[in-house]
Amino acid sequence: MENNTDVAVEQFIEQLGLVAQADGLPRISGRIMGLMVIYSGPFSFSELASRLKVSRGSISTNTRLLESIGIIERVTKPGKRQDYFRIRENPYTDLVKGLQMRLENACKIVETAKQSLPGEWVEAQERLDELGGFYKGLMKSTQPMIKDQNHK
Amino acid sequence: MENNTDVAVEQFIEQLGLVAQADGLPRISGRIMGLMVIYSGPFSFSELASRLKVSRGSISTNTRLLESIGIIERVTKPGKRQDYFRIRENPYTDLVKGLQMRLENACKIVETAKQSLPGEWVEAQERLDELGGFYKGLMKSTQPMIKDQNHK
DNA sequence: CAATTCGTTCAATATAAATTGAACATAAGG
DNA sequence: CCTTATGTTCAATTTATATTGAACGAATTG
Numbered sequence: 001m002e003n004n005t006d007v008a009v010e011q012f013i014e015q016l017g018l019v020a021q022a023d024g025l026p027r028i029s030g031r032i033m034g035l036m037v038i039y040s041g042p043f044s045f046s047e048l049a050s051r052l053k054v055s056r057g058s059i060s061t062n063t064r065l066l067e068s069i070g071i072i073e074r075v076t077k078p079g080k081r082q083d084y085f086r087i088r089e090n091p092y093t094d095l096v097k098g099l100q101m102r103l104e105n106a107c108k109i110v111e112t113a114k115q116s117l118p119g120e121w122v123e124a125q126e127r128l129d130e131l132g133g134f135y136k137g138l139m140k141s142t143q144p145m146i147k148d149q150n151h152k
Numbered sequence: 153m154e155n156n157t158d159v160a161v162e163q164f165i166e167q168l169g170l171v172a173q174a175d176g177l178p179r180i181s182g183r184i185m186g187l188m189v190i191y192s193g194p195f196s197f198s199e200l201a202s203r204l205k206v207s208r209g210s211i212s213t214n215t216r217l218l219e220s221i222g223i224i225e226r227v228t229k230p231g232k233r234q235d236y237f238r239i240r241e242n243p244y245t246d247l248v249k250g251l252q253m254r255l256e257n258a259c260k261i262v263e264t265a266k267q268s269l270p271g272e273w274v275e276a277q278e279r280l281d282e283l284g285g286f287y288k289g290l291m292k293s294t295q296p297m298i299k300d301q302n303h304k
Numbered sequence: 305c306a307a308t309t310c311g312t313t314c315a316a317t318a319t320a321a322a323t324t325g326a327a328c329a330t331a332a333g334g
Numbered sequence: 335c336c337t338t339a340t341g342t343t344c345a346a347t348t349t350a351t352a353t354t355g356a357a358c359g360a361a362t363t364g
């Protein structure tokens with residue numbers, strides 16, 4: 001039987017799954033994040049699978065994804081065989097880095113187009129500048145969110 | 153037979169389709185944008201369909217989408233029956249508005265969780281604050297990109 | 305070394321989303 | 335009227351992606 005808090009936790013986890021989905025991440029990744037925001041962990045591999053009721057395959061895929069984008073880290077416990085996972089320090093700066101990479105890519109596309117098109121196409125060049133400026137502006141304004149951390 | 157410029161245009165349109173996809177928009181929406189960044193337009197409904205080689209149904213759906221998020225506008229020409237479309241002035245500020253709305257939503261989810269969970273869960277509250285702070289930070293840093301425009 | 309446990313991989317499946325194309329309503333023209 | 339052009343809608347299809355579950359290798363245990 002579930003109390004109010006359990007329901008709230010479940011809702012939060014589920015909603016973070018949806019937020020992740022809106023950000024282009026798999027829903028399960030968001031749920032893993034949600035779980036780890038609520039509870040300190042670290043969580044073992046199989047805890048994640050049973051707690052979120054998803055296959056071990058999905059846990060494997062999604063933990064690796066979250067690892068790769070810097071949200072969680074894999075840790076081990078002395079004497080324990082299983083992998084454990086927990087949220088990293090400063091986990092969200094890397095999300096901004098991901099955004100920046102996509103913006104960088106978009107900038108390059110615009111830049112390439114500018115150079116490949118005739119300079120006489122003045123209006124096209126202008127609109128390309130406008131689009132490129134938009135991407136650059138976003139990059140610049142989100143730059144401060146990337147605080148420098150201890151790079152090991 | 154295609155010259156270099158045609159190829160460049162085609163590539164740009166296609167790549168903007170992919171950028172749109174990465175942003176959670178349908179690919180065709182990106183292609184419509186790309187076309188309109190290169191050529192002044194306005195484009196008639198059927199021009200879009202034939203030029204991009206997609207069905208009229210798709211044009212209808214995607215032009216309405218782009219209209220709704222403020223990227224393009226529908227215009228008419230005197231004596232002409234068809235709808236025409238072109239890129240709006242300041243089209244990209246509304247993209248930021250869309251981002252802000254998603255961030256706002258995420259903030260609410262975090263806020264709701266904070267209030268529904270026991271205050272004794274100190275670490276959870278901290279991590280929620282961290283997450284919420286991240287969303288708020290992004291909102292604040294992108295705020296300046298929304299320049300005020302003439303609201304008709 | 306047999307039996308578990310663990311994490312990964314990958315083909316199969318399920319799920320979600322975009323795209324099409326036919327049917328439709330409206331308006332215009334002849 | 336009849337025909338044509340226009341844009342929308344929606345069920346069917348296609349396409350893309352996420353998720354599962356079985357098979358596998360490696361490591362551990364008894």
